[in-house]
Amino acid sequence: MESHGSITLKLFLGFLILSLNVHTSVSRFVVEKNSLMVTSPEKIKGSHDSAIGNFGIPQYGGSMAGAVTYPKENRKGCREFGDFGISFKAKPGALPNFVLVDRGDCFFALKVWNAQKAGASAVLVADDIEEALITMDTPEEDISSAKYIENITIPSALIDKSFGETLKKALSGGEMVNVNLDWREAVPHPDDRVEYELWTNSNDECGVKCDMLMAFVKEFRGPAQILEKGGYTQFTPHYITWYCPMTFTLSRQCKSQCINHGRYCAPDPEQDFSSGYEGKDVVLENLRQLCVFKVAKESKKPWVWWDYVTDFQIRCPMKDKKYNKECAAAVIKSLGLDAKKIEKCMGDPDADADNPVLKEEQDAQVGKGSRGDVTILPTLVVNNHQYRGKLEKGAVLKAICSGFEETTEPAVCLSGDVETNECLDNNGGCWQDKTANVTACKDTFRGRVCECPLVDGVQFKGDGYSHCEVSGPGKCKINNGGCWHESKDGHTYSACLDSENGKCQCPPGFKGDGVKSCVDIDECKERKACQCSECSCKNTWGSYECTCSGDLLYIRDHDTCISKTATEVRSAWAAVWVILIGLAMAGGGAYLVYKYRLRSYMDSEIRAIMAQYMPLDSQSEVPNHVNDERA
Structure with a gap:
């Protein structure tokens, strides 16, 4: 017959394993x-x-x-x-x-x-x-x-x-x-910063939920760091530990699962006390990860915790027998963290005294306010409310983003991982113009809004549900203002008149209502274009062409044909006349210059001759040029 103490020890150990095992589905969280x-x-x-x-x-x-x-x-x-x-x-x-x-x-x-x-x-x-x-x-x-x-x-x-x-x-x-x-009140959003915490574990060999937790941490690292770096969130990691009753602190089982003389324990990873890793190995790594967070937070980089835990999972898995202090030290070094500060934070695991970090964790496990006790892993708490749902990046991000006040959500909250895009389903029940691919449906984090849009600088106005229409200029930019338009033979015509606030009127060369249709006018028949005797008319889409027979050239402004040869002759004679006139003008100019200079010379000679015989009172005697004798 077993002793009472032996039975009690087995019952305790069974309870310890059950309560610590992450497979358990018992939780004391309040009903959400x-x-x-x-x-x-x-x-x-x-x-x-x-x-x-x-x-x-x-x-x-x-x-x-x-x-x-x-x-x-x-x-x-x-x-x-x-x-x-x-x-x-x-x-x-x-x-x-x-x-x-x-x-x-x-x-x-x-x-x-x-x-x-x-x-x-x-x-x-x-x-x-x-x-x-x-x-x-x-x-x-x-x-x-x-x-x-x-x-x-x-x-x-x-x-x-x-x-x-x-x-x-x-x-x-x-x-x-x-x-x-x-669900709008399931996660309150009192301010523009969301506080959330993840109760996690460093043990990577504990079954389905551990696999799910490890996958989530790796996948969620990116969004978590974006939120933290932008100051949108305040994240805190937590780790569950249990204590060993005083009666059993010296037992082999408690020694293998606990540190600090039974004060902080974790279940044996393999549930085998005789081989493999021990529960205290898990407690020590959990403590190390808590200290990594604290040291990183002191250096104003709390998001480095996500880098450490994901790198540790990849580089130091239990299955490869690398889940140890040496491998952790290599990860710490690669991230540039202060290893000495982390060691000091962890304290002495053999001391018969409380560890301040782990003591704080055990106090945090107890529910406060509207939050109940944390007893299972993983558990996510957002704004002091337990998250309920799939531990998956998109689902968790959506829950965290709902904790912001409306209009204060960061851009990451509108990413493809969160957006459900209600506008894709029946256009959200909003107005739309399928032809112009314009819609009043605007998808937001909290649901769609029916609001007439601004497209290419053109503002639509209306109720957003049943109708929206262009307000102000620019109507023709959007689907040609709902007017007729068509392209053919390299030409494009539109019936929209932007100068008249988008009025629909068929352009010259067409007739119709301007909305549903504009039909080409046959100017050759209906308007009798090209009426000169030598002309022939050919109708084109939106216009017409006139040609002349033989070597004649059509002059559209005068609706007449002229000979290309006559035109060339006249052009040649015109050039000749221009040359002749130019020569005549040049000759006349030369004659005038000649005449002016000759007359000036004659006047000067006559005055000299007359001065010899009749000197003027106001003029001194002029030497006789004719009888001038030189020695």
Whole structure:
């Protein structure tokens, strides 16, 4: 017979492994509720509480409208609906289907998975007993459940029994039951910075959830660092530890799983105390990762934690026997972190005293305010509310982004990982001009907005839902203002007159209403173009051409034909006349110059001769040039 102490030790160790094992699905988080509003029929219209499922992808920060349907067979949803020939896929233009199923006989997640495969957009599970709402959680992973849990993408919620009966009664009476699931208050957004924390673990050999956690950390590193570097978020990593009861601190089991004399423990990775890694190896690495965060935060670079944990996973995995201090030191060095500060932060794991870092972690595990205790891994907490849904980059980013005040979301919140783009489905119910590819639907993080757009500097105005029209100049830039336009034979014509605020009027050479059609006018017949006797007329699209017979040349301004030869002769004579006139003018000019100079010379000679015989009073005697004798 076993001793009481031996039995107690085994019970404790069993409890320790169970409570620390990340496979457990027990959580003491408070139930997260969202609003479910019945919009029709009138007699059951009103708001009701529902508990958000802890799997799938809740539409944090938004809402979803749908029509409730209750299947005639497979009402608990434990079998595939396809086996019964049931499909919940909504027809084009119809509201998405919210499938109502009953609780019992199988896991919540399996019910939702079967409904999702049949085309459901959301699932409501009606409780089978009158009780306070609980959180629908994932089952403990095994090979079969792991195949579908990670693929659940639709949201789900648990409703109480009485409300479920009310919905069933309305549906059985032939009523159309429309509801609206509202997640906008599931994650409050009081300011322009979101605070979130991830409860994680450095153990990479702990099954399905550890694989999921490791994959998430690697994938989410990029968005997390963008948010942190931009000051949009304040992130804090956390690690769960448990203590060993004082009675068993000297036992082999506690020594292998704990540090600081049983104060901080983690389960054995292989659940085998005789071989492989020990639980205290995990505690030490968790402590190291916490200190990496603290040292990086002190240097104003807290986002380096994401680099360390992802690099450590890649370079120091347990399966390669590299999960050790030496490998961690190499990662720390490669990231330029202060190894001495990290060692000092970690303290002495053999000391019989509290470790300040791990003591703070154990205190943080206890729920405060609206948040319950953290008992499972991984757990994500956003603005002090537990995240419920798939641990996947796009889903988590959407939840974090819903924690911002409206219009303060960073650009990463509008990336393809988050955007659902409601404008792709029936244009979001907004106005659109398919011909011009113009729409009033504007997709935002919290849903679409119907708002008349500004396109190429042209402003549209209207209600955004039923109509939008151009306001001001530039109407012809958008689909030719809705007027007729056509291209042919290298020519393009439009009936839109931008000078008259987009009035539709057929251009010259065409006739019609200017909106639906403009027909080419045959100017040769209708307007009798090219009327000269030597002319011939040929109609073209939007115009006409006139030609002359023989060597004649058509002059359009005068509607006449002239001889190309005569034109050339006249041109030649004109050139001759120009030359002759030029020569005549040059000769006349030369004659005038000659005449002027000759006359001046004669006058001077005559005056000299007359001065010899009749000197003037005002003129001195002029020498006799003729009789001038020189010695």
